[in-house]
Amino acid sequence: MSLTVPPGRVLGLTGPSASGKSSLARILTGLRPPEAGTVVVDDLPVSTRRGRMDGRLGLLHQSPGAATDPRMPLRRIIAEPFAARGRSRAAETADRTAELARRVGLTPDLLDRYPDQVSAGQLQRACVARALAAAPAYLVCDEPTAMLDAASTATVAHLLSGLAAEGVGVLAISHDHALLRAWADEVVDLGDLAD
Amino acid sequence: MSEPVPDPTSPTSSDPLDSQTALGTPDTRDTHHAVTGPSADAVPSPAVARPRRRRAVRILPAATLAALVAYAVLVPWWAGTQTADFARALLPPGPGQWFGTDHSGYDLFVRSAEGLRVSLLVALVCAVVATVLGVAVGAVAATAGGRVDRLLMRTTDGVNALPHLLIGVVIVALYPGSLPAIIASIALTHWPQIARVVRAEMLSVRSSEYVEAAYLWGASRGQVLGRHLLPAALPQALVGLVMLVPHAVWHESTLSFLGLGLSPDEASLGTLLEVARGDVFTGAWWTLAAPAGVLVATTLSVAGLTRALDGGRPGRRRGRGPDPLPVTLPPDGDTSPDSVPPLVRVRSLTLRLPTDDGRWVHAATELDLDLRAGELTALVGESGSGKSTLASALCGLSPAGTRSSGSVVVDGREMSGADERAWRALRGRTIGLAAQSGAGTFTPVRRVGPQIAEVVSALGTEETVPELLERVGLEADAAELFPHELSGGMAVRAVTAAALAGRPRGLLADEPTAGLDPELAAQVLRLLRRVADSGTAVLVITHDLQALETTEVADHMAVMYAGRIVERGPARRVLSEPEHPYSRALTAALPAHGLHPLPGMPPELTDPPADPSLTDRTGATDVVGG
Numbered sequence: 001m002s003l004t005v006p007p008g009r010v011l012g013l014t015g016p017s018a019s020g021k022s023s024l025a026r027i028l029t030g031l032r033p034p035e036a037g038t039v040v041v042d043d044l045p046v047s048t049r050r051g052r053m054d055g056r057l058g059l060l061h062q063s064p065g066a067a068t069d070p071r072m073p074l075r076r077i078i079a080e081p082f083a084a085r086g087r088s089r090a091a092e093t094a095d096r097t098a099e100l101a102r103r104v105g106l107t108p109d110l111l112d113r114y115p116d117q118v119s120a121g122q123l124q125r126a127c128v129a130r131a132l133a134a135a136p137a138y139l140v141c142d143e144p145t146a147m148l149d150a151a152s153t154a155t156v157a158h159l160l161s162g163l164a165a166e167g168v169g170v171l172a173i174s175h176d177h178a179l180l181r182a183w184a185d186e187v188v189d190l191g192d193l194a195d
Numbered sequence: 196m197s198e199p200v201p202d203p204t205s206p207t208s209s210d211p212l213d214s215q216t217a218l219g220t221p222d223t224r225d226t227h228h229a230v231t232g233p234s235a236d237a238v239p240s241p242a243v244a245r246p247r248r249r250r251a252v253r254i255l256p257a258a259t260l261a262a263l264v265a266y267a268v269l270v271p272w273w274a275g276t277q278t279a280d281f282a283r284a285l286l287p288p289g290p291g292q293w294f295g296t297d298h299s300g301y302d303l304f305v306r307s308a309e310g311l312r313v314s315l316l317v318a319l320v321c322a323v324v325a326t327v328l329g330v331a332v333g334a335v336a337a338t339a340g341g342r343v344d345r346l347l348m349r350t351t352d353g354v355n356a357l358p359h360l361l362i363g364v365v366i367v368a369l370y371p372g373s374l375p376a377i378i379a380s381i382a383l384t385h386w387p388q389i390a391r392v393v394r395a396e397m398l399s400v401r402s403s404e405y406v407e408a409a410y411l412w413g414a415s416r417g418q419v420l421g422r423h424l425l426p427a428a429l430p431q432a433l434v435g436l437v438m439l440v441p442h443a444v445w446h447e448s449t450l451s452f453l454g455l456g457l458s459p460d461e462a463s464l465g466t467l468l469e470v471a472r473g474d475v476f477t478g479a480w481w482t483l484a485a486p487a488g489v490l491v492a493t494t495l496s497v498a499g500l501t502r503a504l505d506g507g508r509p510g511r512r513r514g515r516g517p518d519p520l521p522v523t524l525p526p527d528g529d530t531s532p533d534s535v536p537p538l539v540r541v542r543s544l545t546l547r548l549p550t551d552d553g554r555w556v557h558a559a560t561e562l563d564l565d566l567r568a569g570e571l572t573a574l575v576g577e578s579g580s581g582k583s584t585l586a587s588a589l590c591g592l593s594p595a596g597t598r599s600s601g602s603v604v605v606d607g608r609e610m611s612g613a614d615e616r617a618w619r620a621l622r623g624r625t626i627g628l629a630a631q632s633g634a635g636t637f638t639p640v641r642r643v644g645p646q647i648a649e650v651v652s653a654l655g656t657e658e659t660v661p662e663l664l665e666r667v668g669l670e671a672d673a674a675e676l677f678p679h680e681l682s683g684g685m686a687v688r689a690v691t692a693a694a695l696a697g698r699p700r701g702l703l704a705d706e707p708t709a710g711l712d713p714e715l716a717a718q719v720l721r722l723l724r725r726v727a728d729s730g731t732a733v734l735v736i737t738h739d740l741q742a743l744e745t746t747e748v749a750d751h752m753a754v755m756y757a758g759r760i761v762e763r764g765p766a767r768r769v770l771s772e773p774e775h776p777y778s779r780a781l782t783a784a785l786p787a788h789g790l791h792p793l794p795g796m797p798p799e800l801t802d803p804p805a806d807p808s809l810t811d812r813t814g815a816t817d818v819v820g821g
Contacts, residue, residue, distance in 0.1 A: 016712075031407055055413035067404040071426050083422070084414035109799075119579040134412035146710055149738030151577045154784035154792040175712035178741060182786035 002037075003028075003188070005138055007169040010161055012184030014177055015191060021173045022062075024190070025142040028171070029057045041138060055085070058136030060160075062143035064123035068115045074101075074126045075111040081134035100129040104159055121152030128159050138169040145179065157183045256499025263493055267315055270308035277301050285479045295481035297467075298474055303485040306467060311489050313463040317378060318443035324382035325443075326436040329389025333428065336390070337397035338420050348394070355387040363446065367455045377456055381446050389435040396428040437501050441494040448490060464490045536607065538701045538732040539566040539589060539626070543601035544611075546581075546588055546758075554801045555598075558584035560758045562601070566701055566734050571727040573743055573766060574736045575781070576755035577793075581800065582736045583631065585755075586705045589734075590628045591618030606700070623654045627699035631706045633686035636693070637678040644674025647693050654697035663692040668722055684715040688722065701732040708739045716742040724748035741785050744770050754778045757798050 005011050015021050026032040028039055030046035030053060039046045041056050061067035068077050079097045101111055104125040115123055124144065131139055141160060145153040161183065164170045174180055180187045280300035288295040294303035336347040363380040370376035400406060400423055409419050444464070450456040451465025459466055464486045471482035546559040558581040566572055574582050587593050589603065591610065603610045606625050610617065622628070630636050637646050644660050651658050661671045667688040673681070681689060687707050694702055704723055708716035720735070720742055727733040727750075735749065743749055749766035754777065762775040773779045783791040 026407075029411055031411070052413050052415050053410055055411070057411060059408060059411050061404045061408070063404070067408055069403075069405045069423055069426075080409065080414075080422070081412040084409060084412055084418050119577075121578050130408070136412070149576075149578045150740050150784045151781060151793045153786075154790045157790055158792045176786070178713065178786040179790075182790045 005169045005171045007137065008164055008167045009185045010164045010170045010172055010183060012180035012187035013171060013173045014175060014180055014187060014189055016175065021175075021190060022142055025059060025140050025171075025173055028140050029059045031059070055081075055134060056137045058131045058134050058139040060127060060131050060139060060141040060144045062146050064120055064127045064147065065115060067127055068123060070115050073112050073114055074106065074118065074123075077115070077126055078111075078129045078133055080130060096133070097129075100132050101126075103132070104129045105155065119152075120147045121149060121155070124148055124152065124156055125159070128156060132163065136168065138171070139163065140171045140173070142173050143175070144172065145174070145176070153179065253503040256496045256503060259492065259496035260500060263311065263489070263496060264315070266489075267308050267312040270305055271312060274302070274305040274308075277305060285474065285477070285482075287479075288481050294485035295479070297470065297482050298479075303467075303481065306462065307464070307485045307489045310462050310464040310467045310486055311493065313457065313461055314444050314447060314465070314490075315440075315493070317374070317381075317447045317463065318440045321378050321381040321385070321443040321447070322436050322439035324378065325385040325439055326389050326432055328382065329386035329435070330393050330425075330428065330432050332386065332390040333393025334397060334420060334424065337394045337401060337424065338416055344394075347390075351387040351390050354384065357384060359384040359446070360449065363450055364453070364455060367450055371455070372458050374457065374461075377447060377450060380450075381443050385439055385442070389432055389439075392431050392435060393428040396431055397424040400424055400427045434501060437497060441497040444490065444493060535567070536604075537565040537567045538606055539564070539734075540604040541565070541589070541602070542604075544585070544588065544603060545600045546584055546593065547598040548584065548594055549596045550801060556800045557581075557758045558800060559588070562760055564734075564753060564760070566732040568700065568732050569727060569730050570750045571724055571733045571735060571748055572751040572753065573749035574734060574753050574755055575738060575740055575743070577781075578738060579800065580755045581758040582738075582755055583705055586628065586703050586734070586736055589703060590622055590626055591615070592628075623650070623694075623697035623699060625699055626701045626703065627694035627697060629687070629690045629694040629702065629704045629707060631709065633683065633690060633710075634678040634681050636690050639678050641677070642674065643676055643678060643681065643689050647674070647689070647696060650693050650696040656696065656698050658696055658698065660692075663695060664689075666695060666726075667692045668718070683711050684719065687711070687719050691722065691726075695726070699731065701734070702726055703734045703736070705736045706738070707735065708737055708742050713742060713745070717746045720746045720748045740770070740781060741787070744782075744785070744787070754781065758800055 003013070013021065013024075023032065027034045030039060046053075046057065072080075075097060078100055079093050082093045082096065097111075098108070101108070106122065106125055106129065110118055110122060118126075124147070139160070144160070145156055148156060157179070160170050160172065164185075172180060172184055177187075283292075283296050283300040284298050286292055286296045292302045292304065294307060296302055297306065332347055332351065336344045359381075362384050363377075366376055366380035367373075401419075403423075406419055406423055409423065414422075447456060447463060448465030448468065451463050452469045454469060457463050457466050459470060462470070467486035468483065468490075471479075471486065474482040541562055541564040544559055544562040544564075548556040548558050550556055562585065564572070564574075564585075574585070576582055584593070588597075588599065589605075591613065593599065599611060601611060605621055608617075608621075610621070637643060644664075647663060648660050651660070651663075660674055664671055664673055669685060669688050669692065673685060673689065676685075678686070678689075691702075691704065691707070694704075702723070707719050707723065711719065716739055723733050723735055724746075737743065743752070743766065747767065751763065752766040752769040753760045753763040754769065754773070754775065755761070756775075756777045762769060762773065762778045769778060770782065773782055780791075780793045782788055784793055
């Protein structure tokens, strides 16, 4: 199968449960090697250099609880990509973290809490903020709203649309046709992709 | 009703930690609540001794160990250098010499302190060296993986298979009386357990999604190790270290007792035991009792400390602060003129849950709700609006320390303030709960069918597993599956089957559609509708408005926001023409209605607004109106 994610748009990918959508998300981000074929990002294949990935791709997971370190407060979770790239000073990191938190609507008092002390919707906002901090060129979202209520779903969808408007290519994988119809610029079905 | 009016302020669970209720004499209760009745659930006072004992378990070992360390450090310093005085040899314990004297006339009180100091020092160095070695090996094995991992773990197995004492004897025999040799002989044989624990913990964290995400934004292996793997494994390693200390004390004492350890000039406890061997036969029991007693006390206190470290984590929720509940009276009699009383009637129910930092979560405030036979009521609202807390309260399963007021009448019986036994008679039989966690409700190691059969036999009904499975739309051979083999939709059905096993007259389904795709969610809701049509009162707690709108299964709908029910009415009306601004915003957030995000976030339930409206939502996103 082949699939092209355009930059600056939300591409919806749908398919029935257990049709390999999550595996596809991992292959697309380079976490799992494909059996055959290649994943190319902006004309360069996805690869690792000296054990590091290049950070052009991001992945937003289905369950925010599983995708955050339970031993870190939200503030550290959001700032993690800054620390991993190790180029900014503490004050600058704090400023940018606060800015990202404000952008996704997390109040400052929430930033000192641990993942088990906030709701799934609040934690997924923190995951979106973390994805923004990593500043990927393409963001693969694997059922980003499956664990969320209607209100949080709408918020996360709009945050991701905002990201697409800034030029990031967003691939939204979901089994929720109604959501993708309302949210994505274009929807493709996994079953139609095989060739 | 002829039964006494129950105390409306009693917590639904009789937790002994809830000091105010558990300890409360009628007088102290009256000072807090103007209205109290004869208390039906007075907790007998012995129950309050439990928390105190639990605290003692945590403090006693630490205090004993601190006393022993002070003894080992201060006594030799205070006594100074001792000289042999054969005139005072082998005196029994007495006022001048508390632990007696040995055959050289040394005071055993001082000698034991010196011995303990040496023993503890050796043991601590051994434990630290072994732990550092174990963490290093475990971390390298878990991070490198592949061939390095296999090589290191086989080495670990090999070292673990060696007889520790024999290795110790061989090493110490090669370097007699050498302190580094003793330390090496113990440390080099005791790191494998720690390496195994550290590796196992790190492997589970390494496969987590947050480590996946970290690699994606370009984190190196070292960064992942330092930021995620080590913080996860270190608490375990610390427990291992503490457990190693008494072990190393004994190990070193054994070597010294065998005459292979330290010389009598720098005596450890083991050396003292060895020296005492000859004197015991002449009747001087104290020469053995003094060092042995100190040794046993040290071991016991460290072992107790380990237990406290391991099991004494915080997380026990206890409310402090002032009593959060205003005085409220449950209304007398039925305020609604309906002829058929509802199965469950909730009036003015207020629930306050304690937080760790002494504040109160206002999970429910002044709730009114009726559940009637044959009707399906949907309770909707955002996550964290208090929906699940209400479901727990309706089954008498509120968390420990919860304060409640108001009235919950189930099947004509007032249940607020009822004790565990009264609730147990209702659970499963009158009210069934299909909990939120789906497959997590079942024991993972056994097949589903027998587990449902167990529920049936526990509740003593005539149901059979095949009939129950058929009612929830599962094939009969689903009974042969293990919980992890169930898909999300099947898990919800199986949980519902278990909840129906007692032929309950009311069914509470907590988020039955969470994580299901729209097709499956609709099927599950239709199943619950069939349950209601068979004469059961059904409460569906969900945030899935979309599925409710598509399937139109609900008769009544209540919208919950910030712990209050802000709107209720016929489901069709609430969905199509919501009146409260929050209900309107919630329906507008649905994909079919334009996916409009709500402004900000719901207010904190620890500090809820007095009058909930959309204007009190905290924070703001850039996406509003986008």
